[in-house]
Amino acid sequence: MQKINAQKKAPLSRIQEKNRSLILKAGLEVFSKYGFRGSTVDQLANAAGMSKPNLLYYFPSKEAVHVALLEELLENWLEPLIELGPSTNPIDEILVYVKKKLAMSRAYPLESRLYANEILQGAPNFSDAIKGPLKELVDEKAALIQGWSDEGKIAVINPYHLIFSIWSTTQHYADFDVQIGGILSSDKQEITKDAETYLEHLFRSTLTPKP
Amino acid sequence: MQKINAQKKAPLSRIQEKNRSLILKAGLEVFSKYGFRGSTVDQLANAAGMSKPNLLYYFPSKEAVHVALLEELLENWLEPLIELGPSTNPIDEILVYVKKKLAMSRAYPLESRLYANEILQGAPNFSDAIKGPLKELVDEKAALIQGWSDEGKIAVINPYHLIFSIWSTTQHYADFDVQIGGILSSDKQEITKDAETYLEHLFRSTLTPKP
DNA sequence: TGAATTTTTGAGCAATTGCTTTGTTTTTCA
DNA sequence: TGAAAAACAAAGCAATTGCTCAAAAATTCA
Numbered sequence: 287m288q289k290i291n292a293q294k295k296a297p298l299s300r301i302q303e304k305n306r307s308l309i310l311k312a313g314l315e316v317f318s319k320y321g322f323r324g325s326t327v328d329q330l331a332n333a334a335g336m337s338k339p340n341l342l343y344y345f346p347s348k349e350a351v352h353v354a355l356l357e358e359l360l361e362n363w364l365e366p367l368i369e370l371g372p373s374t375n376p377i378d379e380i381l382v383y384v385k386k387k388l389a390m391s392r393a394y395p396l397e398s399r400l401y402a403n404e405i406l407q408g409a410p411n412f413s414d415a416i417k418g419p420l421k422e423l424v425d426e427k428a429a430l431i432q433g434w435s436d437e438g439k440i441a442v443i444n445p446y447h448l449i450f451s452i453w454s455t456t457q458h459y460a461d462f463d464v465q466i467g468g469i470l471s472s473d474k475q476e477i478t479k480d481a482e483t484y485l486e487h488l489f490r491s492t493l494t495p496k497p
Numbered sequence: 498m499q500k501i502n503a504q505k506k507a508p509l510s511r512i513q514e515k516n517r518s519l520i521l522k523a524g525l526e527v528f529s530k531y532g533f534r535g536s537t538v539d540q541l542a543n544a545a546g547m548s549k550p551n552l553l554y555y556f557p558s559k560e561a562v563h564v565a566l567l568e569e570l571l572e573n574w575l576e577p578l579i580e581l582g583p584s585t586n587p588i589d590e591i592l593v594y595v596k597k598k599l600a601m602s603r604a605y606p607l608e609s610r611l612y613a614n615e616i617l618q619g620a621p622n623f624s625d626a627i628k629g630p631l632k633e634l635v636d637e638k639a640a641l642i643q644g645w646s647d648e649g650k651i652a653v654i655n656p657y658h659l660i661f662s663i664w665s666t667t668q669h670y671a672d673f674d675v676q677i678g679g680i681l682s683s684d685k686q687e688i689t690k691d692a693e694t695y696l697e698h699l700f701r702s703t704l705t706p707k708p
Numbered sequence: 709t710g711a712a713t714t715t716t717t718g719a720g721c722a723a724t725t726g727c728t729t730t731g732t733t734t735t736t737c738a
Numbered sequence: 739t740g741a742a743a744a745a746c747a748a749a750g751c752a753a754t755t756g757c758t759c760a761a762a763a764a765t766t767c768a
Contacts, residue, residue: 347726443698
């Protein structure tokens with residue numbers, strides 16, 4: 287258990303780069319589908335196209351792969367909300383955020399499901415991130431939105447629950463993809479278009495102040 | 498593989514009744530947290546307070562417990578939507594549905610998570626239900642809502658995506674419970690109250706036709 | 709009561725789990 | 739080129755998996 291120099295950042299050879307990314311890609315596929323406990327190292331190794339011991343040569347354990355994925359995920363997850371900022375037109379500013387989140391659900395459905403799986407299982411590897419950086423960011427943006435509300439630029443709404451509803455409606459298109467595909471017969475592109483139209487109407491109506 | 502009399506409905510003794518329900522309760526707790534693949538028969542038996550072979554005396558396999566739970570779930574899941582029907586006040590009719598769904602998320606969070614887990618994993622035991630009864634019901638109610646929209650009684654919206662947004666926003670309070678609890682400091686009762694106020698505003702604004 | 713039936717479980721099975729050992733192959737670079 | 743280092747994998751480890759067996763304990767009911 288020696289770990290004097292916590293980071294001995296040997297700059298990663300080309301092979302290391304490639305294999306670590308193969309493993310992370312495989313981990314994303316497998317963990318997002320079966321959750322941490324439902325996934326096996328064999329599945330990971332197969333999906334990554336390498337032997338089990340070789341996978342464990344790059345990551346010390348199954349959990350290490352999972353943690354690495356979650357850390358990477360957090361950044362991308364927070365990014366669109368970070369970009370939400372002061373604006374002369376708060377409604378459009380919020381709608382841009384909605385559209386970015388919807389686009390992310392479409393572009394990165396596996397990431398969305400990985401996240402959903404982790405939360406569903408009680409966030410055993412993520413509760414620090416939730417109570418720390420995520421909460422701070424949400425508090426900050428909720429205050430911003432509350433300000434708009436106080437100024438009468440948007441309707442009077444609870445900013446936290448607004449954010450929750452943006453998350454839930456947009457991520458739904460990734461997480462419940464199978465359900466939506468079973469109910470709607472249109473192709474994905476059309477579903478996405480309809481979703482965007484609907485969500486634009488949904489949040490614009492909600493945010494527009496009443497006279 | 499004989500199965501001449503498919504149903505030999507011996508009417509279940511008191512012991513059978515009790516133990517089957519103990520097992521289903523245990524299955525709900527375990528499967529809703531870890532998904533099917535992430536749950537073990539040992540966990541089920543422990544949660545049910547009985548030995549492993551005894552559990553398997555009542556259900557032939559781990560999968561049988563899971564399937565039984567999903568079948569039970571489907572009915573309860575569809576019920577509130579079934580009740581959505583013709584009304585002279587469509588907006589309130591839909592808002593009643595929203596409130597019922599939110600109440601269900603609060604009363605039966607484990608059921609919600611069981612469902613979410615199954616969908617996330619690709620609905621291996623549920624895709625028939627989705628493409629069959631669920632789709633039919635949603636088609637029917639979407640037509641009803643479309644009618645209201647055509648008559649100008651509610652705003653012009655895509656009824657399918659309206660339903661998806663009701664599902665996602667309400668179920669979010671069960672499925673992402675851990676995340677919400679990490680962000681909000683208020684107690685559950687207050688969160689539920691705020692959620693209800695917010696969702697009422699959200700869907701009323703959306704559904705109210707523009708002049 | 710007591711014989712038949714139902715319920716329960718300790719022990720155990722083959723297969724799978726996460727991970728290690730041990731050694732071979734490939735790559736690097738002096 | 740060749741020796742050191744890095745990359746790889748066959749075999750195997752103890753523990754856990756889903757499930758079975760055989761027999762004991764509890765219950766039912768004539």
